[in-house]
Amino acid sequence: MIDDDAVRHIANLSKIEVDDDEIQEFKRDFERIIEFFNRLDEIDPDVEPTYNVIPLKNVVRKDMPRKPLDREKVLANAKFREEGYFKGPRVVE
Numbered sequence: 001m002i003d004d005d006a007v008r009h010i011a012n013l014s015k016i017e018v019d020d021d022e023i024q025e026f027k028r029d030f031e032r033i034i035e036f037f038n039r040l041d042e043i044d045p046d047v048e049p050t051y052n053v054i055p056l057k058n059v060v061r062k063d064m065p066r067k068p069l070d071r072e073k074v075l076a077n078a079k080f081r082e083e084g085y086f087k088g089p090r091v092v093e
Helices: 004-013 020-041 071-075
Strands: none
Touching (some): 004 020
């Protein structure tokens, strides 16, 4: 099914380098993956899909407007703060 050139092509697309031993290993892995998907094709098409095994719905509270917390009270336990806001580490340098 999968030949060495296909594995090299996939490795190139993935930007990884593979040697000859790894090519053989990847061939076996890809063939097992394709075999698994072929087995999925054998499933009876009349079977209803199961998206969620347990029929639960999200339980959320009703969003009610109320007075916000005082800024000083919110920042009371903040280790780092600046000009009335939480201060975090730099993300972009």
